[in-house]
Amino acid sequence: MIESPGILYSIGAFLLVIGPLVFVHEMGHYLVARWFGTKVEKFSIGFGREIAGWTDKRGTRWKIGWMPLGGYVQFAGDLNAASQPDPNAGDASAEERAALFQFKPVGQRFLIILAGPMINFLFAIILFMGIFATYGQAQNAPVVSAIMEGSVADQAGFELGDEISAVDGRAIDRFDELADIVRLRPGQQMQFDILRDGRELSITAVTADVTVEDRFGNEARIGRLGVQSAVLEMETLGALQLPGAALTQTLSSLEMITVGLGQIISGRRSIEELGGPLRIAQFSGQTASLGLYAFLFFMAAISINLGFINLLPIPMLDGGHLVFYAAEAIRRRPIKPEAQEWAFRMGLAVLLSFMLMVTVIDLGSFGLWERLSGLIS
Incomplete structure (x- = not known):
């Protein structure tokens, strides 16, 4: 048995995995938003207090937060990082409205939000192409x-x-x-x-x-x-073989995620098989210690997971916003602000509960609860 890497090594590897993937995800939102002429006020890697940042000539604040567990793009016309519409945005002039996210056609808003998860899948495909071209399949x-x-x-x-x-x-x-x-x-x-x-x-x-x-x-x-x-x-695969092989590998990874999640929901697998940030950090260090091939494969898998999770129909996640926009397109009018606010609060509660649960599971996998019970007994 190989000894796991140290904490600092694992943290460094985790940042090398999650940092670029969050950047890629948010860049998907940013690029499509810019394509449709939407003003972007903030582009953040990480949450919480800003530890570094700058403002570009378009007025976008690019920053890094102290908590590296995600990121966000805040559009003009948003009340917060969750893209909750600002009720005062209606007072803006016609010229200002043209750059506000909430006044864009519903189809454009849908594509801007969808771009984040989709670019994570595309990034995984590119990684797999690089792996199959250099290391082979x-x-x-x-x-x-x-x-x-x-x-x-x-x-x-x-x-x-x-x-x-x-x-x-x-x-x-x-x-x-x-x-x-x-x-x-x-x-x-x-x-x-x-x-x-x-x-x-x-x-x-x-x-x-x-x-x-x-x-x-x-x-x-x-x-x-x-x-x-x-x-x-x-x-090693040739140039014509690479896209198909990489797409097939990405779809296979998506199947593994959906089947595994279905087994957990149906009770055929234990919920303890879920992993949170702590376990991802542990695996990041372990795969990094095995070499570049294992590390890149792991990064591709996490990119696919990130895209999949963000498509779940939970308010606060991209999938929740997509549900709102789909409903708006069908009803031909937006969901009432009160209903959206209620949904955002419920979504936040679900996400915080899930994060707490996987953190408890992660700590249990490290033997913390077993050691504490030994101290108490």
Whole structure:
């Protein structure tokens, strides 16, 4: 087992991950807002008291807050960083209104907010393209080269040389696709379409539900079939292959997020598998210590997570604003300010409760509660 990096190293790695991703996210909002002629008053990386900043010639205040757990772009006509409309903005002149966010057509407001999560997905695609162009992508065919004795595959009737062409009706081309699909579904019945000696057949099996430990001692609950591929074959991809491969990897990561979240909501996974800022910082340090490949892959995964979370229909998040704008487009009039204010307050309560919960989970994963209970007893 490898010893985890120190606290300062992990904090530095965390800032190297979250800082650029927050900047990219907010830059998506900023660029589309500028494209539509919306004035941007503040561009902040981090929350809380400003520790550094400057004002550009357009009047935008670029700043860094002391709490590096997010960021925001505040548009002209916003009451606060959550893009809550300023009720006094109606007193502005016609010329001033042209640059205010809340007076832009609903379609433009929708696109400005949508741009943040979308650029996080695009950034992940670019990272994956760079990884596949330099380090390569595993190209092992989904062919069974070894079967673990007594495993699910052994008992279900898999044989050496079987080529797994599809899982639950989903076609696969590489062995790592098979591994990703199975890993995410512990204890779940799955159908495997197989080519064996030129014949097509199907095998139904329930994946093993196992808990594994990585080199740093982190535990994870995964599904396991019990088959292995040949020696790992990494191959750098050409320019024409890169966009498709990177997009496929991004969509696969999104699937893992949605499936995992669905399993937590349905009770098939423990809520303790959620991770907050403390655990992300820990993983940032660990992946950074493994080298640039692991670190870039981790950054791409966090970028996808950031885009996904911001699309959740929770007021205060981008997804909540998108719901308001969609409702406005359907109703042909904005949601009442009172209803928006109530929703923002509820959204803030939900987010604060969630942050408190994941922080408690993070501290528990570090053994804090166990140590405190030992002191008390």
